[in-house]
Amino acid sequence: MGWTIGVDVGGTFTDFYALNEDTGAMRVAKRPSTPDNPAHAILAGLDELAHQHDIDLAQVHRLSHGTTVGTNALIQRRGGRVALITTRGFRDLLEIGRQTRPHMYNLYKDYPPPLVPRQHRFELSERIMAEGQVLQPLTPPAIAAAVAAIRDTNADACAVCLLFAYINPEHERTVAQALRAACPDLNLSLSSEVQPEFREYERFSTTVLNAYMQPIMADYMAKLETSLSESLPAATFGINQSSGGLMSPDSARRFPVRTALSGPAAGAVGAVHVARSAERANVITLDMGGTSADVALIRDYRADVSFNREVASFPIRLPMVDIETVGAGGGSIAWFDRDGLLKVGPTSAGADPGPACYGRDGTDPTVTDANLVLGRLSPDGLLGGAMALNLGLAQRSFVPIASRLGFSVERTAHGVLGITVANMVRAIRTISVERGHDPRQFSLMPFGGAGPLHARDVAASLGIREILVPPAPGIVCAEGLIVSDLKEDFVVSHRTGIEDANLRQIREYATGLSTNAMRWFDAERIPPEGQNLELSLDMRYVGQNFELAVPIMSGAALTPDSIPDAIGLRKRFFDVHETAYGYHNPHDAVEIVNYRLTARGRLHRFEIKKHKPNGVSPQPIGARPVYFSPDASVESKVYERSSLSAGQMIEGPAIIEQLDTTTPVYPGDHASVDAVGNILISLSSES
């Protein structure tokens, strides 16, 4: 064995988390990101790990990577030149979408124009019907015309999106074959491969996004493999997917759209890992950075997955960790709306100029400024003093708002934090209460640079009694990468009524997926003891248009017997319906729409080192006044996280500082360090 390295490339920093699976040794590093070629920062970080942390790079056997290359290309419109082939009569479908507009009252806001201009969308004479029957066959002249048209566009990627291809992919495959023969360098994305599910617009949109990202991802993967094969000769590479699992670089090249939420998904996997280490099965995560906060829900050590999402205002239908994002971060700016109400965000001061207290000519009051004004952040600065903060500038930035309100600067800053918290609470309610989960039965796990600063107020608003702060809140994403499994999601769409007469059919569809999964295990060389399958069925009442994902089985192998009979299947659906909507109708007909099988190959096997309490009391490094309430500060002891050890307790009011975050412990609250270095804060009973 040897080292495994997780690399998470974010907008500002590239984070590294290295773990020696034999010794349990752990190293972290942080480099500024290099957006022009993210591989530069990766190489620099590996260099740092080698030289400053004595890691023998020849001993690194795996590098897991979370990347935003594809998503950034989409946001900045730097993706490929894409052409599209679609069924005759449907050239405009991509442009019409669902015929809706993004904002009810805004006359000027539109969804973005399609990534394929109309003149590069070509119609093909062919037609498949709802049950897969061919109404109009595909002819050689039709294929030849389409191929010629595509060649003339000089496109570097082509999406092939035909109606009902999810049920009969033959026409898409035939066209692809011809295109491959005629244009060997052309990247191809087939809707029947990218996401073979019904609802054409979402499938086409996902496929076009995939095509759009293909050239840039292929380029990046090539660069990465070339440069890394020199420095990491023994390593295999894994690329993180939005669903929270790794894929091979080859899969990443074919399906780059699966990386759309690569970073946040790694955060969720990292959070699951932390939750396990703390033995907290149900956790709500709050990942708060400079411009936004991501929240996600973990039940029984699993992050919830959802299937519909917009990325850069384009719909994507793929399994993705169910994350709700709210424009509330350290850099979020406080401002007065037209009705005189105070708002915070979504506009952010970003990294440049950044909050007023950074002293880079920013004058708008931000959340970070509020934290500094209230003594929650140290006036000595961030990153252990490496980044100075100017309290005077922070205070000055609040003066205009404070005088309009007739409040003290501190009271104003306290109010700004209150509004920020309310915004995050709303996002958490969306992923918990609106999905039928009671947040009071969860612990709150804050991470990211700003998460722990606000966790206490968020928890109190939601009735959450416990906060779990991971040992290294700034690099939970990179940590998630090294504990990720290799993962592949298989799906097939078949509408099947749930009744005993259809049982054989249902089992056939499911075991068919399992055959594909076994083939994948072989290809990825996953040994049997590392194999796991999870079957879930999208079900709905007949006549409804909303499906629910109903988990059916999880285990090493899927046999026909692992699928219950019709009564059993209906019962599972009713349970899920009950959780989601609070009722179910036991007599109504139920049908299956999609069959989903997730195959996981376990890559790691290690234990986190547990430490025994050493009986020493924690020693504060100082004290400062902190505002926990709007009008009065309390002298609070300051502790250094790195000096804390297992079993130590801290009573609030206190502040715990570490390189990547600051954690306030409120008066009356009670913090303790567990055997693996997590801090658990229990809220006082009055909160």
Add this chain to the structure above:
Amino acid sequence: MTDIKLDPIGLEIIFNGLRSVTDETYVALMKSAYSTNIKERHDHSTAIMDPNGRLVVQAVESLPIHIASMSGLMTSLLDKYGHDIREGDIFVANDPHVAGGTHLPDVNMAMPVFIDGELTAFMCNIAHHADIGGMSPGSMAGGMSEIYQEGLRIPVIKLFREGELQQDILDLLLLNVRVPLERRGDYFAQIAACRLGRRRLTEVVATHSLPVVRTAFDEIIRRTEERLRDAINEIPDGVYEFEDVMDGDGLATFDIPIRVRITVEGRRIQFDFAGTSKQVPGNINVTMNATQASVCYSLKALLDPELPSNQGVLDAAEILAEKGTMLNGAFPAPVAARAHTCQRIVDVVLGALAQALPDRVVAAANGANTTAVFAGVDPRSGDGYVYLETLGGGMGARPMKDGKDGVQVHITNTSNLPVEAIETEYPLLVEEYSLVPDSGGAGRYRGGAGLRRVVRPVDHDCSFNGVGERFRHQPWGLFGGKAGASGHFFLREATGKTRRLDDKPSDIVVTPKDAVIVETPGAGGYGAPHERDPEQLADDARSEKFSADYMSTNYHQGKTKRQRT
């Protein structure tokens, strides 16, 4: 009551909590309802009303048309039951003439919320049921001349008395609608949303205290009205007039004028619809609540899209529309297709204010709610089916960019049904779904294109009904921009010949060898065509959305300009 002062921070936090309540009930209702109209097309709303029936918070995704019918319901409710409102009651109503509704399929519900024995608020919701009985499936078809034909009329009644379901009433409601089991599901989804809202609102009050929340109700409404009046104050004072004409009322084709005279004086704005047609025999009449909703939509869209939707908005707009006219229909006016008229009210208001706010208005949009209904017996199962769809069209050109092609506009934003869903569920084949060439009006910025759907039945004969507006009177352009194309219904016959159908065709028999072609209207352009950027002209040609003929006629490329007056 003590005099409580709420600062802008505390108020924002409470407001946030209240918005959470309406948004959560909105999602709950959407997910648990049965009607496609609610689940897939989100034709529903949820709201918190105060004890005086004033709208305090409406779920952010709510449809604009619903803003006033909630208060309409409350007015009737308080009139009728003012002294008989008890904990656990749930009220239901839908009638436009006696219960504040806008058309019968929209079923309104209200549940009082008592806290410490005191009436604190009402949790309300509106949902468009897929059927409410009456002459034709879906309860939306044309061809009717009085409200009785449109479906079951429900005055404000108690469906629950102190927590007790009035089963006899529910039985009566369900007996009068098609597919009663599904409608039962819709009723219960609405009931569940009321109860959920009551629970959540009680939690918010527990956090902030009753007097504080009550003060917040008043403050939210007051601040919204102030905010809107500030924006009105920025409109140059003056009198602005406009008139547009509708194609027909669904029973006959004749010009139906809608006229507005808008007076702006400082922070006041008045909309006088004198000169508008008397109410018509067909079902495009509008009750006062829907007129009010359309006017408020226009104001919000023009002045402040982020403005919260509450009583403050309704209070800021003075509206004069004589009872018995098309915009304030009197009993027994039929109103099912009021959406077409509401769209036109918006166009007329925008048209009038174009003179005052040239940098904000948009040209006439498709101005309709083009409806296509296919019905028949599915040869695969032998069961009857009804497939109803409303189609978008062109969005009017804007002061800084082109109008969007093929989209829902103004008071509606419902999504289409995927082709793969249509063909899986119904014995229909969609041959084409595209943008209508040459349908966007030319201009410095061009109008959006209409939509085209070509549909034919598979292995059986089906019947087709349709409702079109702006099928005769084209959507106008602004400041020299040209009009967009009008819409059409066609039947392509087995011979290959295509013939135009009525603008409101009913019971057209379609065989598997025929096909129905629906083309919705485009939209008007903004600014003179000769001012269009050459690069955009090149794009127009390249995109193939416009023919060479259209380009040379409208933009006179290389030829002398012909000025349109």
